[in-house]
Amino acid sequence: xxxxSMPITGMFKVSILYPNGEDxxxxxxxxxxxxxxxxxxxxxxxLRFYExxxxxxxxxxxxxxxxxxxxYFFIDDVAEYNKAxxxxxxxxxxxxxxxxxxxxxxxxxxxxxxxxxxASKE
Amino acid sequence: xxxxSMPITGMFKVSILYPNGEDxxxxxxxxxxxxxxxxxxxxxxxLRFYExxxxxxxxxxxxxxxxxxxxYFFIDDVAEYNKAxxxxxxxxxxxxxxxxxxxxxxxxxxxxxxxxxxASKE
Numbered sequence: 441x442x443x444x445s446m447p448i449t450g451m452f453k454v455s456i457l458y459p460n461g462e463d464x465x466x467x468x469x470x471x472x473x474x475x476x477x478x479x480x481x482x483x484x485x486x487l488r489f490y491e492x493x494x495x496x497x498x499x500x501x502x503x504x505x506x507x508x509x510x511x512y513f514f515i516d517d518v519a520e521y522n523k524a525x526x527x528x529x530x531x532x533x534x535x536x537x538x539x540x541x542x543x544x545x546x547x548x549x550x551x552x553x554x555x556x557x558x559a560s561k562e
Numbered sequence: 563x564x565x566x567s568m569p570i571t572g573m574f575k576v577s578i579l580y581p582n583g584e585d586x587x588x589x590x591x592x593x594x595x596x597x598x599x600x601x602x603x604x605x606x607x608x609l610r611f612y613e614x615x616x617x618x619x620x621x622x623x624x625x626x627x628x629x630x631x632x633x634y635f636f637i638d639d640v641a642e643y644n645k646a647x648x649x650x651x652x653x654x655x656x657x658x659x660x661x662x663x664x665x666x667x668x669x670x671x672x673x674x675x676x677x678x679x680x681a682s683k684e
Contacts (some may be wrong), residue, residue: 445676446568447613455632472675479681487679491569493577493671501644506669510577522623547628549615553594554567557602557609 441538445489445514447551452518457545460495466508467539468494476537478512480527486521488514508542518548566646567636569673574640578633579667582617588630589661590616597657598633604650608643610636630664640670 489510495505546551602612611644613634617627
């Protein structure tokens with residue numbers, strides 16, 4: 441069955457945020473082609489889809505983006521996610537060193553609401 | 563035409579992240595029912611969809627979430643977004659005081675990749 445990459449209320453989301461800074465390195469190509477697909481594989485059917493964002497700017501167009509990159513796993517079950525990561529922690533940690541020297545910030549969120557604006561619905 | 567709330571490669575995304583901390587207040591109900599729909603209305607057809615996340619945990623289940631809440635606007639054009647926000651800045655700033663005392667972190671990102679894992683595709 442083809443899945444839909446759509447955030448839905450009640451779904452959980454793991455955000456892995458890589459803060460910008462001096463002497464920070466991040467190999468987006470490796471992250472996209474190797475690391476994220478590998479971790480996605482560890483998550484099995486708990487994973488609905490994943491997303492990779494590239495930081496472009498901050499509040500103003502010429503401000504540095506607070507985060508170089510952000511990865512997201514959209515999942516059904518947080519406990520199952522934590523278990524899958526724990527079981528593969530050594531592999532994941534070793535792989536992280538291949539694309540970045542940044543210590544990421546991890547956030548678990550619940551998707552509270554997804555909406556449109558009235559104008560674009562018409 | 564009904565729109566699809568789907569992140570797609572090449573789309574831009576404005577993330578408004580509300581950091582957790584001592585004495586921080588955030589009225590999720592007001593944010594969801596008043597603030598986000600209002601700002602969405604200012605964005606017009608540039609807005610594909612928006613999303614609201616509620617922070618649940620950090621790296622470990624018992625860690626405080628780094629961000630109390632995160633709002634996202636999925637848009638086509640960053641310059642047009644900045645223009646719409648600038649034109650309504652006073653209204654937006656006055657409204658923010660109604661739901662939070664947190665100074666948000668703003669990040670503009672480009673969606674670089676959206677994927678599934680091989681297992682869930684089968």
